[in-house]
Amino acid sequence: KIIMVLLLTCTPESNTNDLLPSSSYHSSVLSSLNHLPFDGHLTFDNVQFAAKDFGGMFSSLPLAVLQPRSVSDISLAVRHVFELGPASGLTVAARGHGHSLHGQAMTRGGLVISMESLRWPKMRVFTGSSPFVEVSGGELWINILRETLKYGLAPKSWTDYLHLTVGGTLSNAGISGQAFRHGPQISNVYELEVVTGKGEIFTCSEKQNSDLFYGILGGLGQFGIITRARISLGPAAKRVKWIKVLYHDFALFSKDQEHLISLEKTFDYVEGFVMINRTGLLNRWRSSFIPKDPVQASRFTSEGKTLYCLELAKYFDPEESELVNQEVERLLSKLSYISSTLFLSEVSLLEFLDRVHISALKLREKGLWEVPHPWLNFLVPASQIKEFAGEVFGNILTDGINGPILIYPVNKSKWNNRTSLVTPPEDTFYNVGFLSSVPLSTGKDGLEHILAQNRKIIEFCDSKLRGTKRYLSHYSTQEEWKAHFGTQWEVFVRRKLEYDPLAILAPGQGIFEKRI
Ligand code: FAD
Structure with missing residues (x-):
């Protein structure tokens, strides 16, 4: 009889040496994989890379990594683990680019399938x-x-x-x-x-x-x-008008965001972020973006206040440049941003969409990319967003964080609600991301401090706000997962029993545990 048990397996800051499977039975069943006729490559060495992720806070060492060359490699491996039955205790983690935050693409003592090796079908x-x-x-x-x-x-x-x-x-x-x-x-x-x-x-x-x-x-x-x-x-349009404008007032900022996403003819991209103590960032735009009014923009200072930046993009082809300028002017004229803070830039679609990679390369050069990232993401109903902003930006994060704080609304009507994703029960909700990096180990920028701040935000949302959901979330107990999925939990469990009854797949999410 299949037994799917309830508790989680991931341990923060685990010492990878502790994670090797203790039983020789376990490793012998895994080495039986070695005899399978894979097109790709199975390795028991050099598996350490799969015990790391972008979050940099969790570590679970697998016993083996499969670099598949075909879908049948993946099927063969999973079927083999399935046929070994629950007693083997083996799990399988597909690993994409390993940019999870909490060990979601890891398996302790199991098999990692390195999906980037799968080059079939050819694009x-x-x-x-x-x-x-x-x-x-x-x-x-x-x-x-x-x-x-x-x-x-x-x-x-x-x-x-x-x-x-x-x-x-x-x-x-x-x-x-x-x-x-x-x-x-x-x-x-x-x-x-x-x-x-x-x-x-x-x-x-x-x-x-x-x-x-x-x-x-x-x-x-x-x-x-x-x-x-x-x-x-x-x-695909060839060019992008990329725009940033600033607000002092959160209510005006979010009103403009919601206005823009409600229009039929509007920008192609609407995001926003919060700037607490980010004068450096403002200075950088003065060089990388062109201020509409250079004199006024050079005089503008945040005066230590929190600013809200609305970030917009309009896609266009060069031959329609004039028309697009008029359209952008028309849309901007309805907004209530601080007039001296209109920053413009024009780039190719590739440059725009790949924009974060440039920052990533710079951070990597400075050794600031491979550091812990205690990120926290929420989907917040529009009806709760002012209360959220007041408490979080006004009280909890008065010093800001070391990294961007994203905040922008979306229309649920454009989302397919049959997927497994859980969203707030309102037509408009905000995607909010606290994307902290932790280069220092102690003090105000230290990991413990950021994690404590994150807990405060979570506690506030859980106790004071209705309908807020976490995104890219990680929980310590199945009770919390159950609460996360709410009315969708039953379907989620039913699907698990149907498609992965031994709970072999994606153990790093910590939702179901395979047990003997
Ligand atoms: P991995 O971390 O390798 O895997 C993630 C999970 O998916 C694991 O549970 C893994 O087992 C499973 N998995 C991997 N491949 C497969 C597969 N082929 N089939 C089934 N399961 C699989 N998210 C957003 O929504 N919007 C953003 O703007 C955004 N920006 C980001 C920016 C950065 C710098 C980073 C680091 C993350 C960002 N994310 C964003 C989060 C990102 O979408 C997720 O972390 C995503 O899972 C990372 O993809 P990956 O290929 O690294 O997956």
């Missing part, structure tokens, strides 16, 4: 009235952008950073400034090929195996490994 663009691109589940979004641009096409919905895999973001949601009009990435998929926790291969879509299709999208890797995806495309 193919299908043009026509509903164009799409077919890609491997381990493909990076930046490569998809480069390839589709050759056809004058591009995916419609993005994440802010493109060096993430298709399987990794589709397991969460994939939210950025286009999500208000196109929904998140999980609302822009036509078809998936999936290997379930029994090792079976299924093609699924809205019409075919739809329960699996919607389960997988936003399903935190719990029901299957995405090996192939068909992603919807639209025409």
Whole structure:
């Protein structure tokens, strides 16, 4: 009889030496994998990379890493682990680009499948009235952008950073400034090929195996490994007008954001962020962006106050530049930003969409990329956002954080509500991200301090706000996961029993534990 037990497995700051499996039985069953006829490569050495992620706070050492060359490699491996039965205790973690925050792509003493090695199917663009691109589940979004641009096409919905895999973001949601009009990435998929926790291969879509299709999208890797995806495309504009304007007043800032996302004809991208003690950032824009009014902009100072930056983008082709200028002027004229703080820039679509990579490279050079990232993300109902901002920016984070604080609204009507993702029960809600980096180990910027601040924000949301949901979340108990999923929990468990009954897949999410 299958027993799926309830508690979590991930341990913060684990010493990887403690994580090696203790029983020789365990390692002997894993080495039985060695005899399987893989097209790709199975290794028991050099597996340390798979015990790390972008979050830099969790570590679980696997026993082996499979670099698959084909979908049958993945199916073979998972089926083998499934057939070993619950007694083996083995789990399997698909690893995309390893940019999770809390060890979600790890398995302690199990098998990691390194999805970036899966180069099949070869990326193919299908043009026509509903164009799409077919890609491997381990493909990076930046490569998809480069390839589709050759056809004058591009995916419609993005994440802010493109060096993430298709399987990794589709397991969460994939939210950025286009999500208000196109929904998140999980609302822009036509078809998936999936290997379930029994090792079976299924093609699924809205019409075919739809329960699996919607389960997988936003399903935190719990029901299957995405090996192939068909992603919807639209025409790609060549150029982007990229705009930043500032506000002192949160109510005006959020009113303008909500106004812009409610319009039919509006910007193509609407985001925003909070600037607490970020004079350096303001100075950087003065050089990288062109102020509309250079004299006034050079005199503008934040006077130590918190500022709210509305970030906008309008896509266009060079021949329609004049028309677009008029359209942008018209949209901006309805907004209430501080008039001297209009910063403009014009870049290619590739430069705009890949913008975070430039910052990432600079941080990497300074040794500030591979540091702990105790990020915290919420989806906050629009009705609660003023209270959220008042308490969080006014009281809890008076010193700010070392990193961006993102905040922007989306329209739920554009999101497909059949996916596994849980969202607040309102038509408009905000995506809020506290994206801290921790270069120092103690004091105001230290990890303990940031984690304590995060706990305060979570406690405030849990106790004072209705309907707020965490995104990219991590919980310590299954009770908390149950509360997170709310009325969707039953369906989530039912799907787990159907598609991964031994709880083999994505153990790093800490939702279900495989037990003997
Ligand atoms: P991994 O970390 O490797 O895996 C994530 C989870 O998905 C794991 O549970 C793993 O087992 C599972 N998984 C991986 N591949 C597959 C597969 N093929 N099939 C099934 N399951 C799989 N998110 C947003 O929504 N919007 C943003 O703007 C955004 N910006 C980000 C910027 C940065 C710098 C970083 C580090 C993260 C950002 N994220 C954003 C979060 C990001 O979308 C997730 O962390 C995502 O999971 C990372 O993709 P990955 O390929 O690194 O996945």
